Amino acid sequence: MMVLDCAVIGGGPAGLNAALVLGRSRRKTILFDDNKPRNAVTSESHGFITRDGIDPQEFKRIAQEELSRYPDVSIEKLRVHHIKKENNLFLVETENGEEYYAKKIILATGFKEELPDIPRVKEFYGKSLFSCPFCDGWELRDRPLAVIADDQKAFHMAKVVSNWTNDLIVFTNGNKIHSLEEKELLQSKGISINEKQIATFIGEKGMLEQIQLEDQTTVLREGGFIAAEWKQAASFDSSLEYTLNEQGGIVTDDWQRTNTEGVYACGDTRIAGPSQLIIAAGEGSMAAIAVNAALIEEKFN
Ligand SMILES: Cc1cc2nc3c(=O)[nH]c(=O)nc-3n(C[C@H](O)[C@H](O)[C@H](O)COP(=O)(O)OP(=O)(O)OC[C@H]3O[C@@H](n4cnc5c(N)ncnc54)[C@H](O)[C@@H]3O)c2cc1C
Incomplete structure (x- = not known):
């Protein structure tokens, strides 16, 4: 079975930007996304320089088109049901039972609002x-x-x-x-x-x-x-064991690393501070750079 360098779970701005940086770094990556973003209820997104006022679905279309230039990245329009840590690898299982092994996981699953x-x-x-x-x-x-x-x-x-x-x-x-x-x-x-x-x-x-x-x-x-209540949009196997903050967001360091080695989190799923497309995208980029840094260290050590 092929082992991915990274599985990115969630294809909003956080996951899309993570996949872009991974693709440009020649890392075998699959982006899994079931396309149920928080901002589906709105027709304009503001505050992202060069994209101010864009329709969120158009933002996503452009991003996916950009990703198609990078042969090491593919997109699976499927929900991930389970992620399990098995020694140094992660087993990712989709809703239709497909299984993939990945060296690293980026969680970019966002949150759900309860009004x-x-x-x-x-x-x-x-x-x-x-x-x-x-x-x-x-x-x-x-x-x-x-x-x-x-x-x-x-x-x-x-x-x-x-x-x-x-x-x-x-x-x-x-x-x-x-x-x-x-x-x-x-x-x-x-x-x-x-x-x-x-x-x-x-x-x-x-x-x-x-x-x-x-x-x-x-x-x-x-x-x-x-004001709405915020809940994680996805939860995975307890073998991932990452810590949650008081609001239920995934805790990371400045490199988007959770306290489970090999698992990174970015965007709204962290439920920490302002939630915006540009912040999510920036964190996605950072997570991908951190994944690269870890894979490089593993190669040379
Ligand atoms: C009404 C409204 C208006 C907003 N307006 C703006 C605005 O004008 N400007 C702005 O900057 N921000 C705006 N936001 C906030 C913005 O939408 C979020 O900050 C941003 O979408 C977060 O990006 P993300 O990638 O972290 O998560 P999301 O965009 O929510 O993407 C997460 C993706 O992961 C997928 N996913 C979740 N679980 C799984 C799973 N298990 N398997 C596969 N896929 C999964 C979801 O289906 C989704 O596609 C608005 C939000 C709302 C609700």
Whole structure:
């Protein structure tokens, strides 16, 4: 059986850039991807220089076209179900039972979001409700906006989003903001707080017009930012044994190495800090360079 230099799991910007650097380094690589990225709900990605505003699927198409120039890289449009460490190699098993051995693994599987359970929320998410103001704040600038988050995240998100609009209301969806100090600070900056439960969102084709509350009153809002729970998009055999951080993200060092030798992680799957295409791609590049460095050391030692 052929042994791959590296199996890259996940074909978002992190995995794609990892595969590019590996292909250019003449490393036998397969990129496995089942094409269920987090940003499938949106039609524009912002903040990636030379690609600002690109459709995420177009971004992926261009990336895959670029990878096709490199004969050592191939793409399998399949989900990986299991990865098991067997001595110094990894056994990778896909959903249809195909098996591959690889010397190194790059996990670039991203995360999944769980939105608060509010009627119609999914119709608006990715169109006028977003999670990251650095990604979508510019498009919503100067509009009447909402921050929808509970006590834990509301204060922080409101401070950040206030950079893009002076007309901001925090909706805690039935939760209380416990800190009087935080409440007063927000109010002193003209940010009001609504602690009623949200009944539903009102608008057409994903464009928010009003937020309807439990008492049937409505508040005019044209968009906003909503806090979601983040979970790993994939989990593998416990023989990989990498450590997770408090948010459930895979812990790595600056070279994207996990604490399991031979396993690297990059992009959203680390759930550490801002989540953006360009950051994921940069980490993918770093992971591939680290894989190369390890393979070179193994050759010369
Ligand atoms: C609504 C919304 C808007 C956004 N807007 C922007 C923006 O404007 N600008 C920006 O920079 N960022 C934006 N983002 C964030 C951006 O989408 C992520 O930061 C980025 O996609 C992370 O890249 P990634 O490669 O780590 O993960 P992903 O892009 O999520 O890719 C992971 C891939 O791995 C695959 N996968 C997972 N498990 C397996 C498995 N077991 N086997 C095979 N494949 C697997 C998935 O199907 C997926 O294709 C937005 C996100 C959302 C939700």
